[in-house]
Amino acid sequence: MSPPLRADAARNRDHVLATARSAMAEGDLALQLNDIARRAGVGVGTVYRHFPTRRALVEALADSSFTTLVEEAHSASRHDVAWTGVEVLLRALLLAQLTDPAFTEVISTSPDQDAAAGTTAHREQFRASTRTVLERAQQAGSLRPDLTEDDLHRLVCGTAFALRISENPTDRLDRYLRVLLDGIHAGRV
């Protein structure tokens, strides 16, 4: 659709992205375009050219996490054991959120009016895989039948939130994930 970027432009764009990623990693979730420009040693205009809004930048940052996740979700949807698919999928989604604050923002938020095409596509693909995973597990009788794909999605976001407000998120990851998995398992109902 759009022509490939010129080499120098691409380099700039990547540099801005890298800078933004660092900023977020350091906990600066505000991600102000002016600030990123300054940090990247680049004119504001350059940042605005590549990312007309803060949201556009966030989505671009989230892209790689999203790509990975989409693949993981797809393979999760083909696991021999349906329930294992659920486990794998949820862990992947949770891990992505612990790792990448930009991704967390995108995934915890309703789709943007004018999201990048890529983001919309990823979302759609991920939803599809999730739906498959969910249906298989429900048919296998291992997943509560009263949960929808949206529910799963949000419950994982909630778990990620619980981890985020904790001191050592990574240490607790397995425990909290286990709680979630046990909670959604059908056995108990």
Added chain:
Amino acid sequence: MSPPLRADAARNRDHVLATARSAMAEGDLALQLNDIARRAGVGVGTVYRHFPTRRALVEALADSSFTTLVEEAHSASRHDVAWTGVEVLLRALLLAQLTDPAFTEVISTSPDQDAAAGTTAHREQFRASTRTVLERAQQAGSLRPDLTEDDLHRLVCGTAFALRISENPTDRLDRYLRVLLDGIHAGRV
């Protein structure tokens, strides 16, 4: 500690609080002191006198939810059936968050450097009750032994988050709470 407020000052304070509560209820989570002052028909200075920081105002707003919750937690800690205590406590904590955004902010956040005495006290009392509830349930064998009081606390905040990013939080409350309760129940381990 501080002298009782003059009657008119107290009236002002209450009015500001009421205004702020309305604002938050309407979804204005920014809660700008200037804005509140204007809405309350009161000078900015007045707001600042009573609530030197935004956080102070938020804590004041959260106070009544906190008071209620502390009572509920206390009575939960005396339930005949330990597990029922857990259920009651968690539901109360969850409900408070769905109802009162100010409370949500306070409870999802590490204690403030210079929090109001009341807030600190409430927090402590609530922690104590929670601890009791938790220990009783763990001794009764109904609650996973590997969960601490902090874990419980955060898991509920996570569940509240999951509800908050949903369309009709109230409709889903019971389902999500059930997931959480099943997840933390010891039966499965």
Added chain:
Amino acid sequence: MSPPLRADAARNRDHVLATARSAMAEGDLALQLNDIARRAGVGVGTVYRHFPTRRALVEALADSSFTTLVEEAHSASRHDVAWTGVEVLLRALLLAQLTDPAFTEVISTSPDQDAAAGTTAHREQFRASTRTVLERAQQAGSLRPDLTEDDLHRLVCGTAFALRISENPTDRLDRYLRVLLDGIHAGRV
């Protein structure tokens, strides 16, 4: 409606107005609020408090010219000789435009969505007087019958424009005004 300004606030407001008037007189028709603030030695916020938009400032600037003009127009509408009323009115309107660029902007422009109450009132009063002047002169047979009050209004704005793009506006004023007056006199038709 709004409470009277505090003394110091009023002083500030006046100072900003004076600064803005100077700026315009010096030919700076852009009238940027930041710039005015700097020139006035006042915080930007102060300017914005008193004049939330550039237009509000312009209207405030135009106010005194408008007040004078409205009076002149009113007395013009009571002249014994209807045609003299026309002459007086048009000269007054023309002069106001040569003297006050802010007034020129307001009067050459369609009424603002949210104009100050004063501006709207002035406009209305001026229109009314103009209408009277016009009707009397038309009934006396001295003014072309095919001209409306809007036409008069705009023709004067046009004449003011002709003067503005000239080197020595004031020197030409009488000549251009004469051309206009002769042009709208009925005698010739």
Added chain:
Amino acid sequence: MSPPLRADAARNRDHVLATARSAMAEGDLALQLNDIARRAGVGVGTVYRHFPTRRALVEALADSSFTTLVEEAHSASRHDVAWTGVEVLLRALLLAQLTDPAFTEVISTSPDQDAAAGTTAHREQFRASTRTVLERAQQAGSLRPDLTEDDLHRLVCGTAFALRISENPTDRLDRYLRVLLDGIHAGRV
């Protein structure tokens, strides 16, 4: 003076001009070079190469109106009836302004420091014809003797302005032009 343009360059130039003309016709009087470039599907650099300043572009746009006008003015200067020459000339100048905003900008403005050769020439030719028309009419006793060519010029610009700030310029053209013509006719003095 400058070498003839390469064919493709000429095509580009024309295309930019056409785009700019459309933009102005649509009421975009700002005429930002960046914007024009984008609309024309051409690099900014290309626009800058052909038109180093906004003004240069405006003058280029005005060129064709100017050419036509110069011819009309010339033929007006040869009318049998001197006064008719005045009528024809003024109407032509007025019409050009109603039709072409670029021309209006050029003609209402003092000659540019570094105007294109063509513009300067056109101006000169137009001035010459106007002077002729004016002198003949004054000698014939039909035009006020106290008007200079500059006066005529500006009075027409003023009339154009009056029309421009009106709702239906074209509907009023004849009336306003009549007012002007009657105003400058010598009969009345």
Added chain:
DNA sequence: AATGAATGAGCCTTCATTCAT
């Protein structure tokens, strides 16, 4: 010649906080 990415000054506006009245 053409391209269009980059620049960065600079305007607009908001808002937390202070302090004279």
Added chain:
DNA sequence: GATGAATGAAGGCTCATTCAT
């Protein structure tokens, strides 16, 4: 105590112009 005017740092964004490709 209450008031609300003043402050000005700070962030958002645009756009004329340059220059490497």
